[in-house]
Amino acid sequence: MNPTALPRLSLRALAVWRRNFLVWRKLAIPSLLGNLADPLIYLFGLGYGLSSLLPQVAGVPYIAFLATGMVCASTMNAASFEALYSSFSRMHVQRTWEAIMNAPVSLDDVLAGEWLWAAAKSTLSGAAILLVIALLGYVASPLALWALPVIFLTGLAFAALGLIVTALAPSYDFFMYYFTLFITPMMLLCGVFFPPQQLPSVVQAVAAWLPLTHAVALVRPLLTGFVPHDMLLHLAALLIISIVAFGIALRLTRRRLLK
């Protein structure tokens, strides 16, 4: 197959999505708790620790500021982990994709199913944090419900980026580079822990292009009760990143598996 051909998708992609959902359902509770633990540790550790020093950040209590950032960061992490480690296991270690492609399911369908699944799983993760912080009283208005589609879109963007890395990975070790060079810096540069205005202007200029910046720029106002500035711009950025990254991932995966 020509690796650059347009995606040829069918509803069979949903069977791939369902396969992953069925596996997740068996371990749903521990999996959700696992996804919650890490961001909540940050939230309470840093939030309580720093809120006495920083009573107000960007007009809200620091812990509320951090909570809105953690929703985005944990969505990013959940989508990345799923599209890297879990998808790589299914592609390379367990040969699950190979088995599926012997059935009337194309590689395009498999990859689309994986993409939508990683985005869905990360949405659960982001929504779980959202629920916890709402129960704790850090969510200002029902506008917060609009954060859910933004979380899903954030999941799509990071799942597609992760699938690019998976398509190139020779082994699990390779993912370390992606986390160290891309995911971790974004946690620090994109406004999760502090407003990016604190950064030198050159760094700010770079950070403005990073996908997590767009997610934070949309989710934080929605949770604090405002309609985001430049909403369409940020939505468009996430959408374009998602589609372009999925296109690249598809091309690379075809080159890897259909040669």
Place this chain on the structure above:
Amino acid sequence: MNAPPGLPLGSPLVVRNLHKSYDGREVVAGLNFSLRRGECYGLLGPNGAGKTTTLRCCLGLTTPDAGEVMLAGLPAPEHAREARMNVGVVPQFDNLDPDFTVAENLLVYGRYFGIRDAVLKPKIPALLDFAGLAGKEQTSIRVLSGGMKRRLTLARALVNDPELLILDEPTTGLDPQARHLIWERLKQLLTQGKTILLTTHFMDEAERLCQRLAIIDNGRTVCEGAPRELIRAHIEAEVVEVYGEDAPGWAAREGGRFSHRVEVSGETAFCYVDAAAPLLDHLAGQPALRTLHRPANLEDVFLKLTGRELRD
């Protein structure tokens, strides 16, 4: 969809003039074969002969550089996805879903064919029974033996009731009991009218199961036909294997006097003869040499045509 001119109609699989190269090395170099409905056809060849690449081309998982493939009446790779609705595959490497139980493996695999759970669920006991796994519905894949996994993979290949089964070395790594059970099940499928394409490098397996087979080497067909025919056409009727420290020396001195052809491998001389009596009389006077007299078989043909040197 019509078959291109010159291709047999109604054949479950037709391969014409197939070529595929990787990094400048031609792995498949002009392969031709077609399957008759209801037969078991074998692709035999040493490691690296191009068997697995050929199967990938047949399933539409890679695009050949040249040639045509018609899978279940549809051109591959263009319409391979639709064609695979009617094909079952047992791959060379185990790829059952380790996150699922035995029954879930079948159920989830059926969904890839668009088979609804309500349709497949009632069929699962019969599929498992066929695979010798009755009552193991709730067993985790991780605790199955190698033989059980292969049998479950065979059952999985049958969820869509395919007309064509493609089996890539289905008994590699299995113990004799497990191999015999697989053979018996494959024969049963043939009597049900299924067509089977089998790759193997077990000659006894090919001789037992295949109505016709092709021996391929370096991506080309070396010979094709029914196993008995190939033995008749390519090799002397009988073989006397001569063992012993001096077997190579004896073969060099005397082998040619009594045999049509002698091949030496290590401390064994393989003497190919049409009538063994004079050779056996002579060997009776050589107490240092042990002998085994047997009819020629497919392995002799295979080794004659593909050579005795190792392929890695």
